[in-house]
Amino acid sequence: MSDNLTLDEIAKRAGVSRTTASRVLNNGPNVRPEVRARVQRIIDETGYRPHPVARSLASQQSHVIGLVLPRRTEVLFNDPYFPRLTQGVAQACNDHNYTLALFLLQTAADEEKFYPRLSHKGLLDGIVIQVGQIGDNLIARLLESDVPTVVAGRPLNQPTANYVDVDNVAGAYTAVMHLLRLGHKRIGTITGEMHTTAALDRYTGYCKALQEHGLPVDETLVREGYFTEIGGYEAMQRLLPHKPDAIFSASDAMSLGALRAIHEAGLNVPRDIALVSFDDLPPATIARPQLTTVHQPVLAFGIKAVEMLLDVIKNGPTPPRQIIMETKLVIRDSCGAPTR
Amino acid sequence: MSDNLTLDEIAKRAGVSRTTASRVLNNGPNVRPEVRARVQRIIDETGYRPHPVARSLASQQSHVIGLVLPRRTEVLFNDPYFPRLTQGVAQACNDHNYTLALFLLQTAADEEKFYPRLSHKGLLDGIVIQVGQIGDNLIARLLESDVPTVVAGRPLNQPTANYVDVDNVAGAYTAVMHLLRLGHKRIGTITGEMHTTAALDRYTGYCKALQEHGLPVDETLVREGYFTEIGGYEAMQRLLPHKPDAIFSASDAMSLGALRAIHEAGLNVPRDIALVSFDDLPPATIARPQLTTVHQPVLAFGIKAVEMLLDVIKNGPTPPRQIIMETKLVIRDSCGAPTR
DNA sequence: GTAGGACTTGGAAGCGCTTCCAAAAATCAG
DNA sequence: CTGATTTTTGGAAGCGCTTCCAAGTCCTAC
Numbered sequence: 001m002s003d004n005l006t007l008d009e010i011a012k013r014a015g016v017s018r019t020t021a022s023r024v025l026n027n028g029p030n031v032r033p034e035v036r037a038r039v040q041r042i043i044d045e046t047g048y049r050p051h052p053v054a055r056s057l058a059s060q061q062s063h064v065i066g067l068v069l070p071r072r073t074e075v076l077f078n079d080p081y082f083p084r085l086t087q088g089v090a091q092a093c094n095d096h097n098y099t100l101a102l103f104l105l106q107t108a109a110d111e112e113k114f115y116p117r118l119s120h121k122g123l124l125d126g127i128v129i130q131v132g133q134i135g136d137n138l139i140a141r142l143l144e145s146d147v148p149t150v151v152a153g154r155p156l157n158q159p160t161a162n163y164v165d166v167d168n169v170a171g172a173y174t175a176v177m178h179l180l181r182l183g184h185k186r187i188g189t190i191t192g193e194m195h196t197t198a199a200l201d202r203y204t205g206y207c208k209a210l211q212e213h214g215l216p217v218d219e220t221l222v223r224e225g226y227f228t229e230i231g232g233y234e235a236m237q238r239l240l241p242h243k244p245d246a247i248f249s250a251s252d253a254m255s256l257g258a259l260r261a262i263h264e265a266g267l268n269v270p271r272d273i274a275l276v277s278f279d280d281l282p283p284a285t286i287a288r289p290q291l292t293t294v295h296q297p298v299l300a301f302g303i304k305a306v307e308m309l310l311d312v313i314k315n316g317p318t319p320p321r322q323i324i325m326e327t328k329l330v331i332r333d334s335c336g337a338p339t340r
Numbered sequence: 341m342s343d344n345l346t347l348d349e350i351a352k353r354a355g356v357s358r359t360t361a362s363r364v365l366n367n368g369p370n371v372r373p374e375v376r377a378r379v380q381r382i383i384d385e386t387g388y389r390p391h392p393v394a395r396s397l398a399s400q401q402s403h404v405i406g407l408v409l410p411r412r413t414e415v416l417f418n419d420p421y422f423p424r425l426t427q428g429v430a431q432a433c434n435d436h437n438y439t440l441a442l443f444l445l446q447t448a449a450d451e452e453k454f455y456p457r458l459s460h461k462g463l464l465d466g467i468v469i470q471v472g473q474i475g476d477n478l479i480a481r482l483l484e485s486d487v488p489t490v491v492a493g494r495p496l497n498q499p500t501a502n503y504v505d506v507d508n509v510a511g512a513y514t515a516v517m518h519l520l521r522l523g524h525k526r527i528g529t530i531t532g533e534m535h536t537t538a539a540l541d542r543y544t545g546y547c548k549a550l551q552e553h554g555l556p557v558d559e560t561l562v563r564e565g566y567f568t569e570i571g572g573y574e575a576m577q578r579l580l581p582h583k584p585d586a587i588f589s590a591s592d593a594m595s596l597g598a599l600r601a602i603h604e605a606g607l608n609v610p611r612d613i614a615l616v617s618f619d620d621l622p623p624a625t626i627a628r629p630q631l632t633t634v635h636q637p638v639l640a641f642g643i644k645a646v647e648m649l650l651d652v653i654k655n656g657p658t659p660p661r662q663i664i665m666e667t668k669l670v671i672r673d674s675c676g677a678p679t680r
Numbered sequence: 681g682t683a684g685g686a687c688t689t690g691g692a693a694g695c696g697c698t699t700c701c702a703a704a705a706a707t708c709a710g
Numbered sequence: 711c712t713g714a715t716t717t718t719t720g721g722a723a724g725c726g727c728t729t730c731c732a733a734g735t736c737c738t739a740c
């Protein structure tokens with residue numbers, strides 16, 4: 001093993017000082033080529049690896065970033081969204097030689113317990129935190145601390161926050177416009193939890209499209225679905241009596257539930273009810289009919305969040321950075337439009 | 341923030357030496373109660389937090405453990421199994437005040453790149469690694485290194501490995517016995533990837549049940565499904581021409597695909613084909629009909645793995661530890677049995 | 681031949697903590 | 711009250727690395 005081998009030892013074997021050895025290890029300047037080669041050879045031969053913790057202590061940076069997923073992990077891990085986000089973050093970490101520390105804060109108690117750890121400049125160089133419920137103040141507290149932080153999703157009332165989000169309003173707007181153009185008049189919506197900005201923004205896009213089309217927002221056609229299959233199922237059941245001819249569902253997981261409720265009622269999608277969804281995650285193509293859905297680039301989203309964070313770590317928190325990523329409507333079978 | 345506050349500073353304010361301050365910080369012995377109280381008060385008042393990295397360097401342990409999920413993360417993160425496992429591991433880490441580092445090694449190149457990091461006693465106190473493909477030698481190499489390692493799932497040909505697994509053979513056996521008792525004769529199976537021990541063991545259980553019942557294993561009724569919905573779908577399509585009257589599917593995700601294929605063929609579950617699955621994850625209750633399935637305690641599994649690891653870290657690798665967790669058949673609608 | 685500049689090098693001081701060990705203080709037995 | 715124990719304390723040496731800074735080396739130009 002490469003353990004128990006120290007930089008001192010490498011330096012000794014190469015006949016140089018530890019300082020010089022450190023320089024070649026870190027590709028620093030001011031080392032004569034032949035010396036560099038000699039030291040490098042020893043490093044390669046011995047398979048020496050610097051001790052990451054010692055390095056962190058001396059350099060004041062750990063090359064570890066934290067991904068914080070607060071609360072409601074029952075939802076988190078039933079929705080393929082979060083695993084996918086995690087995957088994107090992990091991939092970006094790998095690419096940039098950072099280690100990913102994962103914090104699943106399932107309860108308020110967890111949050112309290114972890115807050116000191118997170119806010120302490122020590123183990124973590126920075127944090128990507130998934131935006132949670134609006135009432136949560138973890139994000140606010142993190143932003144007050146001097147730990148570089150990037151929020152995944154738009155946090156409410158945090159103008160100085162660095163965040164990356166997808167254009168939920170535009171995405172939802174496009175989805176509903178699509179239904180309108182197909183001639184639907186009674187378009188219902190299954191929203192996510194209305195204390196999340198994602199749900200709010202998608203609802204806003206829904207309203208905007210209706211209004212532009214001169215249609216009122218009918219409250220009886222709006223139901224909250226909590227971003228889960230069951231949630232979508234129950235919301236759809238409550239929607240059915242009001243005879244919608246189309247539904248905009250704010251997530252693929254909920255759409256699965258909505259489909260189930262519609263089918264159980266003996267109705268057909270898209271013939272009786274057209275459905276447009278949001279996410280374009282695996283459920284979209286597994287569902288029958290396959291879902292017409294607003295594609296959001298979740299993997300790229302996670303990657304962007306990490307890259308933004310590394311930028312903040314490197315160049316400081318000002319000015320605040322914000323990236324809004326584009327969405328794209330993917331037309332499949334559930335809306336009844338010709339798929340060309 | 342509590343940063344820039346050092347133990348030296350605490351010691352100075354309390355009028356003791358750093359050594360004594362360290363002792364009360366770590367609840368060490370040999371401190372006069374009044375002194376302990378005085379130091380503790382300063383710590384509480386200032387909100388002082390020891391620098392984790394400095395602590396790691398001095399104590400030679402980081403309180404960080406790694407969860408390594410090798411390869412095939414396309415599969416990993418489409419199957420709810422892995423998020424759930426991660427959740428269990430994360431929860432146990434929280435409970436024991438360890439930090440979780442997540443390594444998603446998607447390619448062989450990732451593995452190569454990460455191996456040195458993993459095997460270096462430094463950042464990681466220990467590793468929980470998900471058993472991967474049989475050909476993988478990452479586990480073997482890790483076991484050779486002196487980093488405490490616990491394998492999630494039974495690794496092949498690694499008698500000295502610490503691992504926790506569920507009793508896949510018994511679980512599958514029970515599932516198939518259930519179908520046999522219901523009077524089915526042509527019981528097919530959709531296996532997972534046959535280079536994983538989970539798939540192999542479940543197949544073994546399937547064969548065992550048939551043989552005990554005096555039935556031959558009919559190769560035309562066995563198909564590999566790669567542990568995904570699509571995999572289950574395709575496997576079922578190839579199985580249908582051979583007219584099975586029941587199916588044992590080695591995972592819930594695959595069962596979803598199998599159901600889809602059966603329904604598309606105009607057949608009914610359980611009337612035309614009975615289905616028993618494995619996992620009891622969310623898809624099992626989302627599917628229609630709801631799946632009769634072998635419950636495996638995934639969350640507890642992740643927790644056990646961490647606890648075993650902490651034990652190995654504390655007490656050394658010998659003797660090798662092995663835990664086999666029980667499974668339980670959960671009877672729902674897809675097998676046609678009365679659900680009492 | 682030499683002064684000036686540019687490049688190399690290594691000594692030493694940390695980074696913030698734990699822990700060994702010896703010294704000091706307190707306790708106990710007789 | 712004294713010597714032997716036990717408990718409490720702090721000095722000092724690390725843990726393995728980075729990095730500041732001064733010293734040394736090598737050119738180049740005049």
